[in-house]
Amino acid sequence: MSHTYEYPRPAVTVDCVVFGLDDEDLKVLLIQRGVEPYAGRWALPGGFVRMEESLEDAARRELEEEAGLRTSHLEQLYTFGAPERDPRGRVITVAYFALVKLSAHHLQAATDAREAAWFSVWDTPKLAFDHAEVLATALQRLKGKVRYQPIGFELLPPKFTLSQLQRLYETVLERELDKRNFRKKILAMDLLEELDEVEQDVSHRAARLYRFDHKKYKQLEKAGFNFEL
Amino acid sequence: MSHTYEYPRPAVTVDCVVFGLDDEDLKVLLIQRGVEPYAGRWALPGGFVRMEESLEDAARRELEEEAGLRTSHLEQLYTFGAPERDPRGRVITVAYFALVKLSAHHLQAATDAREAAWFSVWDTPKLAFDHAEVLATALQRLKGKVRYQPIGFELLPPKFTLSQLQRLYETVLERELDKRNFRKKILAMDLLEELDEVEQDVSHRAARLYRFDHKKYKQLEKAGFNFEL
DNA sequence: CGGCATCGTGTCCAGTGGACACGGTGCGGG
DNA sequence: CCCGCACCGTGTCCACTGGACACGATGCCG
Numbered sequence: 001m002s003h004t005y006e007y008p009r010p011a012v013t014v015d016c017v018v019f020g021l022d023d024e025d026l027k028v029l030l031i032q033r034g035v036e037p038y039a040g041r042w043a044l045p046g047g048f049v050r051m052e053e054s055l056e057d058a059a060r061r062e063l064e065e066e067a068g069l070r071t072s073h074l075e076q077l078y079t080f081g082a083p084e085r086d087p088r089g090r091v092i093t094v095a096y097f098a099l100v101k102l103s104a105h106h107l108q109a110a111t112d113a114r115e116a117a118w119f120s121v122w123d124t125p126k127l128a129f130d131h132a133e134v135l136a137t138a139l140q141r142l143k144g145k146v147r148y149q150p151i152g153f154e155l156l157p158p159k160f161t162l163s164q165l166q167r168l169y170e171t172v173l174e175r176e177l178d179k180r181n182f183r184k185k186i187l188a189m190d191l192l193e194e195l196d197e198v199e200q201d202v203s204h205r206a207a208r209l210y211r212f213d214h215k216k217y218k219q220l221e222k223a224g225f226n227f228e229l
Numbered sequence: 230m231s232h233t234y235e236y237p238r239p240a241v242t243v244d245c246v247v248f249g250l251d252d253e254d255l256k257v258l259l260i261q262r263g264v265e266p267y268a269g270r271w272a273l274p275g276g277f278v279r280m281e282e283s284l285e286d287a288a289r290r291e292l293e294e295e296a297g298l299r300t301s302h303l304e305q306l307y308t309f310g311a312p313e314r315d316p317r318g319r320v321i322t323v324a325y326f327a328l329v330k331l332s333a334h335h336l337q338a339a340t341d342a343r344e345a346a347w348f349s350v351w352d353t354p355k356l357a358f359d360h361a362e363v364l365a366t367a368l369q370r371l372k373g374k375v376r377y378q379p380i381g382f383e384l385l386p387p388k389f390t391l392s393q394l395q396r397l398y399e400t401v402l403e404r405e406l407d408k409r410n411f412r413k414k415i416l417a418m419d420l421l422e423e424l425d426e427v428e429q430d431v432s433h434r435a436a437r438l439y440r441f442d443h444k445k446y447k448q449l450e451k452a453g454f455n456f457e458l
Numbered sequence: 459c460g461g462c463a464t465c466g467t468g469t470c471c472a473g474t475g476g477a478c479a480c481g482g483t484g485c486g487g488g
Numbered sequence: 489c490c491c492g493c494a495c496c497g498t499g500t501c502c503a504c505t506g507g508a509c510a511c512g513a514t515g516c517c518g
Contacts, residue, residue, distance in 0.1 A: 002233050008280050009238040012310075012321055051237050051319050055310035079308045079323050081241075081284040090280050092241055094308050094321075163496080180498070181476060204494045205483040392465080409467070410507060433463040434514040 010081070010090040014059045015046030015131065017077065017095065017138035018069070020102030020118060021155040026171050027102065027118040028135060030127070031066055034114050037087045038128035044135070045116070046093065059096040067116045073099040073154040078137050085130045095134045097141060099154035146172050147229040150191065153212040161199055161207035162186070169229060189227065191217050239310070239319040243288045244275030244360065246306065246324065246367035247298070249331030249347060250384040255400050256331065256347040257364060259356070260295055263343050266316045267357035273364070274345070275322065288325040296345045302328040302383040307366050314359045324363045326370060328383035375401050376458045379420065382441040390428055390436035391415070398458060418456065420446050 018029040030042040045066040049058040056074065063069055074096055081092040102118070119125065121139060126132075146152050152168050153160075166182050186192065193213050198206035217227070247258035259271040274295040278287040285303065292298055303325055310321040331347070348354065350368060355361075375381050381397050382389075395411050415421065422442050427435035446456070 002235055003237040004231050004233045005238070005240075006231055007277065008232040009234070010241050010278065010280065011234075012239050012241060048236065049239065049310070049321075051239065052312055054312060055308065055321070076308060078305060079284065081278070081323070083281055083283060092278075092284070092323075094310070161496090178476070178478080179496095180478085183497080184499090185475085202495085203485055205485080205496050207496060390465090407507070407509080408465095409509085412466080413468090414506085431464085432516055434465050434516080436465060 008090075010092045011088075012049045013046055013091055013093045014049055014055060014062060015044040015093050015095050015134060016059050016063055016074075016098055017044055017135055018063065018067075018071065018098040018100060019121070019138075019142060019155065020100050021168055021171070022102055022118070026121045028121045028124065029067060029069075030117060030119055030124065032115040032117075033128055041128040042117075042119070042125045043128035044095075044131045049094075055094050056096070059094075059098075063098065066114065069100060071098040071100045071154075073151055077134070077141060080130060080134060082130065093134075095138070097138050099151060101155065101157055103157045143172055143174075148227060150212065150217060150227045159195060159197065159209040159211055161209060163207055165210075185229070191220070191227075237319075239321045240317075241278045242275050242320055242322040243278055243284060243291060244273040244322050244324050244363060245288050245292055245303075245327055246273055246364055247292065247296075247300065247327040247329060248350070248367075248371060248384065249329050250397055250400070251331055251347070255350045257350045257353065258296060258298075259346060259348055259353065261344040261346075262357055270357040271348070271354045272357035273324075273360045278323075284323050285325070288323075288327075292327065295343065298329060300327040300329045300383075302380055306363070306370060309359060309363060311359065322363075324367070326367050328380060330384065330386055332386045372401055372403075377456060379441065379446060379456045388424060388426065388438040388440055390438060392436055394439075414458070420449070420456075 016029075020027045020029065029045060031045045033039055033041050033043050045062055047058075047062045047066070049055060053061065055076070059074060060070070063071065075098075077095040077097040079092065079094045083090060085091065085093075121135070124132075124135070127135065146169065152165070152172070155168060156164060162183055163179075165186065166177055166179065169182070170177055191213055192210040195209045195211055197209045199209060200206070221227075245258075249256045249258065258274060260274045262268055262270050262272050274291055276287075276291045276295075278284060282290065284305070288303060289299070292300065304327075306324040306326040308321065308323045312319060314320065314322075350364070353361075353364070356364065375398065381394070381401070384397060385393060391412055392408075394415065395406055395408065398411070399405055420442055421439040424438045424440055426438045428438060429435070450456075
């Protein structure tokens with residue numbers, strides 16, 4: 001079945017930059033392409049937008065199909081539409097930006113047999129299309145956003161230690177933070193619930209676990225509170 | 230001539246939210262639609278993306294065609310793609326956000342005879358499509374961005390008084406600022422060139438004129454300086 | 459020459475951000 | 489059993505910044 005239009009139309013895709021946090025490293029999810037163009041190259045997961053689904057739905061569907069994962073945090077990043085960005089013709093891609101708790105996701109085999117894997121964001125293979133640019137844009141956004149919105153928690157397990165949280169910020173922001181100042185500030189916000197539990201299976205003194213209180217944050221947000229690292 | 234594709238494709242448009250600053254009021258540029266759907270309704274200037282032009286080029290072209298204006302500041306805002314946002318079928322629009330010096334632009338008659346006019350952003354007529362949502366998104370972006378990037382100057386004439394600048398911020402941010410603190414802060418950044426001129430044709434003591442020093446800002450920016458109101 | 463509208467300027471205080479070090483605890487190895 | 493190691497958890501001080509706050513100067517107009 002074919003479709004005919006009076007004027008030529010670009011194809012529209014969505015691509016997703018999915019970040020996850022491994023012990024001490026920020027990862028991005030990539031898919032190995034099976035077909036031309038760029039067969040064999042790694043690329044961001046994505047695909048064509050269907051006529052009846054919203055852009056965000058398309059992004060979620062592609063993530064589910066290509067990597068079997070669901071994410072709580074998904075937001076639109078930027079739309080890339082340079083005329084020559086895809087050798088097959090005019091393809092405009094709406095890029096999305098997602099955060100997942102890496103610990104909770106064992107990557108499923110992609111349904112279409114393409115391989116999916118996590119790579120350190122600081123050391124990715126050469127990417128297909130303009131995906132390196134998309135990734136760079138996403139990293140920049142993450143770096144900017146993490147400081148004034150509490151989205152970092154989406155990368156951690158539900159229960160975490162303050163050291164884990166601090167390492168997260170240090171990794172994303174690419175600079176070291178002072179432990180005492182960091183704790184003072186984050187605890188002063190009163191957004192963390194102190195649990196009566198400590199981490200397990202560590203060969204040294206175990207740290208206390210905390211949980212991010214989403215409800216309290218929503219309340220404070222309404223009251224004009226601004227999260228700021 | 231017609232164009233045929235194996236799978237259906239959405240149409241892709243760009244729409245522009247153009248802000249200008251009138252004495253004491255923030256304005257947005259609207260175009261009155263001449264044809265269905267929404268004939269007679271006001272809408273954001275925009276149109277279909279051509280196959281050989283980038284998204285940003287399309288936005289600039291539409292602004293030139295529909296309102297005869299050029300802008301220095303143009304940035305991508307957000308992409309709207311809800312399946313039912315256009316009654317003609319699936320249309321995805323990439324929204325752009327522009328700032329112009331209102332004083333320098335007398336609106337040209339639009340080439341296609343549609344009427345163009347400036348409206349107060351706080352009091353627009355009912356808009357076509359989901360353009361009210363697009364406008365709201367743009368306003369939010371402007372409000373957020375004006376505080377940490379020196380884009381407000383794009384709305385003012387090249388030479389301006391500190392009171393004009395302060396009124397700009399008060400208008401955009403919708404709150405009053407203290408004159409002394411405002412001056413202290415903005416002058417401390419050392420981004421304004423103090424001119425040996427004062428405003429003309431005022432019936433009271435004339436204020437000194439200043440000019441924004443783009444070059445100095447670029448330099449400071451490279452050195453890690455952050456503009457912040 | 460007086461009135462009016464706006465210009466232009468400085469101080470003080472409270473709160474915040476950032477620098478900075480050490481004793482405590484729990485595990486593991488010898 | 490004891491020691492060492494690695495990490496946990498905590499408080500002070502100071503410099504700077506943001507925000508509150510008022511009045512004399514200037515220039516036009518009537």
